[in-house]
Amino acid sequence: MTHCERLSERMPAVGNGQAAWSAEELAHLAQCADCAAEWRLVRAVAGLGAQPAIDPAAMSARVLTRLASAPREIPVVSLAARRRRWVWSLAAAAALLLAVQFVPTGRSDRGARPAGVLSELDDLASSELETVLAELSADETTGDQRLDDLSTDELEQVLQDWES
Amino acid sequence: MVKVFIGNELSVPFNNGPEFASYLRPMTDASDEDLVVRFLAGDQIAADELVRRHSMPLGRYLRASGAGSAEVEDLAQEAFFKAFRAIDSWRGEASFRTWLFRIATNLHRDAYRRERRQVTVPIDGHDAADSADPEGEAGANEIEARLMAELARLPRLQREVFLLRAQQGLEYGAISEALGTTPGAARVHYHNAVKRLKEYVQ
Numbered sequence: 001m002t003h004c005e006r007l008s009e010r011m012p013a014v015g016n017g018q019a020a021w022s023a024e025e026l027a028h029l030a031q032c033a034d035c036a037a038e039w040r041l042v043r044a045v046a047g048l049g050a051q052p053a054i055d056p057a058a059m060s061a062r063v064l065t066r067l068a069s070a071p072r073e074i075p076v077v078s079l080a081a082r083r084r085r086w087v088w089s090l091a092a093a094a095a096l097l098l099a100v101q102f103v104p105t106g107r108s109d110r111g112a113r114p115a116g117v118l119s120e121l122d123d124l125a126s127s128e129l130e131t132v133l134a135e136l137s138a139d140e141t142t143g144d145q146r147l148d149d150l151s152t153d154e155l156e157q158v159l160q161d162w163e164s
Numbered sequence: 165m166v167k168v169f170i171g172n173e174l175s176v177p178f179n180n181g182p183e184f185a186s187y188l189r190p191m192t193d194a195s196d197e198d199l200v201v202r203f204l205a206g207d208q209i210a211a212d213e214l215v216r217r218h219s220m221p222l223g224r225y226l227r228a229s230g231a232g233s234a235e236v237e238d239l240a241q242e243a244f245f246k247a248f249r250a251i252d253s254w255r256g257e258a259s260f261r262t263w264l265f266r267i268a269t270n271l272h273r274d275a276y277r278r279e280r281r282q283v284t285v286p287i288d289g290h291d292a293a294d295s296a297d298p299e300g301e302a303g304a305n306e307i308e309a310r311l312m313a314e315l316a317r318l319p320r321l322q323r324e325v326f327l328l329r330a331q332q333g334l335e336y337g338a339i340s341e342a343l344g345t346t347p348g349a350a351r352v353h354y355h356n357a358v359k360r361l362k363e364y365v366q
């Protein structure tokens with residue numbers, strides 16, 4: 001790292017009052033036009049937007065009042081992730097089943113599956129597989145937004161329905 | 165349960181865990197993370213301290229990001245509300261400040277998208293400055309006004325990275341967490357912004 005790069009790295013901290021220039025750094029700033037210009041910029045930006053129209057005490061009071069009537073949100077990420085994991089694992093299994101179905105076997109019953117392979121999925125009708133695949137493409141475009149619209153209880157119910 | 169009284173405002177359940185140690189420090193000395201622990205234990209004064217600590221820097225960031233002066237307070241307030249309300253989702257992987265700035269940035273982006281759908285703002289030198297500062301309040305000096313106008317012309321992510329670094333002093337790792345990018349990309353955005361903006365403060 002060059003001297004200029006080291007100075008550049010430290011500028012935000014010095015501009016925000018979290019650090020101070022050493023004598024050596026000040027000497028460099030005095031003779032390096034490039035660093036001096038960057039330092040002028042960082043210093044100007046550090047003071048930019050000073051004194052926004054905010055009253056911290058009043059804001060705090062308003063936030064706390066709102067919080068008093070709004071219960072804390074329970075994270076639903078894990079529930080959504082559980083559902084996604086389940087759908088994706090089923091999709092993977094479905095894809096495997098389709099692949100097995102169409103692997104050339106060299107036998108006269110070309111396309112038939114070896115007996116016993118993925119017996120659980122054997123029970124799925126092709127219309128059900130289509131539903132799973134349609135669900136997947138819907139998930140890719142709107143999945144999380146749609147999940148966000150559900151309450152935790154509704155999401156839990158959806159999960160139970162799916163998993164049963 | 166034994167209650168411990170500290171000063172005239174705190175009454176906390178006694179235990180020997182590390183969380184208890186955070187109660188022993190004065191509120192203003194406590195780290196953000198300690199304050200969050202206190203808030204989770206039901207201490208609203210801790211939330212008050214977090215708002216006092218971060219509302220002005222957050223307001224300055226939103227203002228320089230292009231939020232109108234009337235919009236800044238609403239955005240900041242909403243960011244705190246959302247941050248506290250969803251505090252259970254915050255796992256301390258990012259600092260509270262990074263998390264708060266992430267929420268505020270997303271709120272500002274949403275507000276910007278809504279506005280853009282409603283009105284078409286012509287962009288030239290004056291309009292770019294005016295849209296961020298309709299009453300000319302930020303034009304306290306010429307450099308600041310020019311800088312605000314040029315900031316408004318930067319690509320959004322580049323502007324946000326630049327402000328979080330130069331104005332707020334965040335490290336690239338924290339910036340990448342706040343803005344959903346990588347530290348390497350943040351570094352590139354920052355240096356591109358510096359290159360572009362340097363000439364406006366000559």
Ligand SMILES: [Zn+2]
Pocket residue numbers: 003004007028032034035036
């Ligand atoms: Zn230099």
